[in-house]
Amino acid sequence: MARRKPITAKKPAEKDGKPAGKRQSNAERSAYFARREAAKVLRSTLQGDARRRAIGSIKSLVYGPSVRNKKATFALVCETLKRIYYYAVVKLDLSWMDFVFLDMTSDAVDFQVVDMLSSSRLDFAVVDMGYLSVIKEVMEEANVVSSKWKKQNELLYIIAYDLLFGQQDLLTGDAEKHLMSKKDALQSALSRILRRKGLKNVADLMALDKTSELQKPRYVRVNTLKNDTESVISELRKQYVVQEDDTVPDLLILPPGADLHNHPLVKNGSVFLQGKGSSMPAVALDPKPGWEVIDACAAPGNKTVHLAALMKGKGKIIACELNKERVERLKNNVKLSGATNVKVKHEDFLNLDPTDPSHSKIRAILLDPSCSGSGTALDRLDHLLPSHNADGSGNADTTRLRKLAAFQKRVLEQALSFPAVERIVYSTCSIHQIENEDVVNSVLPLASSHGFNLETPFPQWPRRGLPTLDGSEHLLRTDLVEDKEGFFVALFVRRENFEDRRRKKQRTTQKRKPLNFFVARLLKLV
Numbered sequence: 319m320a321r322r323k324p325i326t327a328k329k330p331a332e333k334d335g336k337p338a339g340k341r342q343s344n345a346e347r348s349a350y351f352a353r354r355e356a357a358k359v360l361r362s363t364l365q366g367d368a369r370r371r372a373i374g375s376i377k378s379l380v381y382g383p384s385v386r387n388k389k390a391t392f393a394l395v396c397e398t399l400k401r402i403y404y405y406a407v408v409k410l411d412l413s414w415m416d417f418v419f420l421d422m423t424s425d426a427v428d429f430q431v432v433d434m435l436s437s438s439r440l441d442f443a444v445v446d447m448g449y450l451s452v453i454k455e456v457m458e459e460a461n462v463v464s465s466k467w468k469k470q471n472e473l474l475y476i477i478a479y480d481l482l483f484g485q486q487d488l489l490t491g492d493a494e495k496h497l498m499s500k501k502d503a504l505q506s507a508l509s510r511i512l513r514r515k516g517l518k519n520v521a522d523l524m525a526l527d528k529t530s531e532l533q534k535p536r537y538v539r540v541n542t543l544k545n546d547t548e549s550v551i552s553e554l555r556k557q558y559v560v561q562e563d564d565t566v567p568d569l570l571i572l573p574p575g576a577d578l579h580n581h582p583l584v585k586n587g588s589v590f591l592q593g594k595g596s597s598m599p600a601v602a603l604d605p606k607p608g609w610e611v612i613d614a615c616a617a618p619g620n621k622t623v624h625l626a627a628l629m630k631g632k633g634k635i636i637a638c639e640l641n642k643e644r645v646e647r648l649k650n651n652v653k654l655s656g657a658t659n660v661k662v663k664h665e666d667f668l669n670l671d672p673t674d675p676s677h678s679k680i681r682a683i684l685l686d687p688s689c690s691g692s693g694t695a696l697d698r699l700d701h702l703l704p705s706h707n708a709d710g711s712g713n714a715d716t717t718r719l720r721k722l723a724a725f726q727k728r729v730l731e732q733a734l735s736f737p738a739v740e741r742i743v744y745s746t747c748s749i750h751q752i753e754n755e756d757v758v759n760s761v762l763p764l765a766s767s768h769g770f771n772l773e774t775p776f777p778q779w780p781r782r783g784l785p786t787l788d789g790s791e792h793l794l795r796t797d798l799v800e801d802k803e804g805f806f807v808a809l810f811v812r813r814e815n816f817e818d819r820r821r822k823k824q825r826t827t828q829k830r831k832p833l834n835f836f837v838a839r840l841l842k843l844v
Contacts, residue, residue, distance in 0.1 A: 350491055354473060452511075452520075453478050459507035462500040467493065478504065483520075534802035536576040538589045539597050539620075540568040542627045543656045545588035553583060565776060566597045568627075587654040592620045595693070595796045595805030599745040600624035602775035602794075602809050603684050607632040611682045612736075614667040614729060617644035619651030621686060626657035635660045636680075638667040667729060672736040682741045683733040687726050689746040689753050690719060693796070693804025719752050726757045734761065734768050734810070742770070742810040749804035751784055754795075758808045759787040765810055773811040783808075 453475050457463060467474055470493060477497050482504060497504070512519065538554075540547045547568050554560045558576050563569035570589075572578075583589045600621050605611045607630045613622045616637035625635055637652070637660055639645045645664045652660045670677065726746070733742050746753050758772075765771075772792040781800070783793025794807040 350494075453482070455511055456482070456504055456507045459511060460500060460503040462497065462503055464496075467496060482508065533574045535574055536572040536578065536591075537563070537593050537597070538570050538572065538578060538584075539566075539592045539624065540570065540589055541587055541623065541655055542568055543623075543631055544586070545583070550583060550589055563594060565779065566594060566601055569594060569597050587656060590620055590623065590651075590655070592624070593694070593803055595747065595801065595803045596620060597624065598776065598794070598796075598805065598807055599684060599686060599743045600628060602745075602807050603682050603741055603743040605629050605633070605682045605741075609633045609681045610679045611635045611684070612667070612670075612680055612733075613637045614683055614685045614733060615639070615687045616662070617641065617648040619648040619655075621684060622648065622660060623651060623655035623657050625684060626652075626655060626660055629659065631657060631659050633659055637662045638665055638670070639663070640666045668732055670732070672732070677736060678738055680736050680739055683736065683739055684743050684745075685729055685733050686743075686745045687729050689722055689726070689748040690750060691747055692749045693747040693798065693806075719750055723752045723757055726753060727760050730757060730761050731764055734765055734770065740812045743775075744808045744810070746806045747804065748806060749798060751786060754806040754808075755784050755786045755790060755793065758783075758793065762787070762789075769813045770810040771813060773809045775807050775809045 457474065457478060463471070463474060473493055474497060477494050481497055481501060508520070540550045547562070547570075551560050551562070551570065554570065554572065558572045561571040563571055569592075578584050578589070578591060581589075584591065601624075603611075603625070605625055605628055609629065610633060611625055611629070613625060613635060616622045617639040619637070622635060622637045629635070635657075637648060639648050639662070642664065645662065649662050652662060726744075730742075730744050733739065733744075744758065748754060762772075772789045774792045775794050779794055781795045781797055783790035783795060783806075792809070794805075796803055796805040798804045
């Protein structure tokens, strides 16, 4: 009788992204999954940054529906890129020193702690303690990445951050164990790098690159398709101080750091987290219920669903988006908003034929094309990306700006060519003249030939366009210092609207009818 081979225990392995082996604590499990979710976001962010065509900002990727542990993931991504801070708290009499950790990467910074420390007559010394380029340099110096792990670089960056600067006691998983075994090599490599640069410690290394923060309020826009402003204010005031914005209807102002990402009103689509500058273009366009409208570069969809709310869910909105991943985000936001008058098209706006009969009733176009994002760079956390300071100067990439401006001009010219369109809004979240006033100025002759004038959106708004063209007083700008973000809005309005042209055509037809009737009778007699 043949003897069976004895059953031997196999080495536990990670399966379906979950660690095997001894049972993990809740903290270890949370940290394990947060690192892997952070690695996915970091990979998408770095790949988009390298191609200069991002799927979304760091915040929007983290707070998407696929990420479960949003706060931990957001903090890990930011920390690995650059932005974990330790505050050295020093009493003025220098009799003692202590260290207080504040998670400034979170949307829910405890500013009460800051106020308390400030009121205690304490000074703050800010030291950056994490940066992607440093982690990369350390890992290359230590030569710790084997062929097995090369396709998981982003995960290794996240783990290396935790190993060198973070939560060493929560490192579980195969990738974690690999780098743990190389800990001495990593620390030795870091020491060598510091010596070569003539620096004493990591704090000196990280102090070479600092980016200031602008403290800005949290804006939320009430989605009137699902709720009313009074009810939303009443609900939010249970937790926060809430004010109504005096410029944009249904826009509410909450304190800086108010974290609403998991609030029921956000999850059910009653409110959208949308800044003031981002909320201005749809209101400036002012589409009426029943109109047919195009949102030319629609994703992620905040402006699209804002248009739907302004139109009270009536009429039709064609939302165009070229990028496949962004189309999905657009669809999700439209569904969340409850807008039933939006048709999402996975198509380039430039490929639409303005003379197609299906577009003969398009009366308004919102045009918010790809731009440098320089007006929202801090909010989007773009300053954490390798491309932000690729030339070492911090200046915008001039070649890229010229390419963006050329594209922006093309889409604006396309919008102006729709025969029945009455109102066009061109907007950017850029502070650069080349993307704003220069683009508008370049299309003014074409706009005039089609019967368009520049009109003034939000006449009460004090900040206007740069005086580089005739009509700059009609353009709208928000200021990075005054308004905490830099947006630009231009409104084109046709001198003779759709109804005027229709009535004029009817009158012309009626005037011609008697003559045609007389000619017909004459021909019949002959």
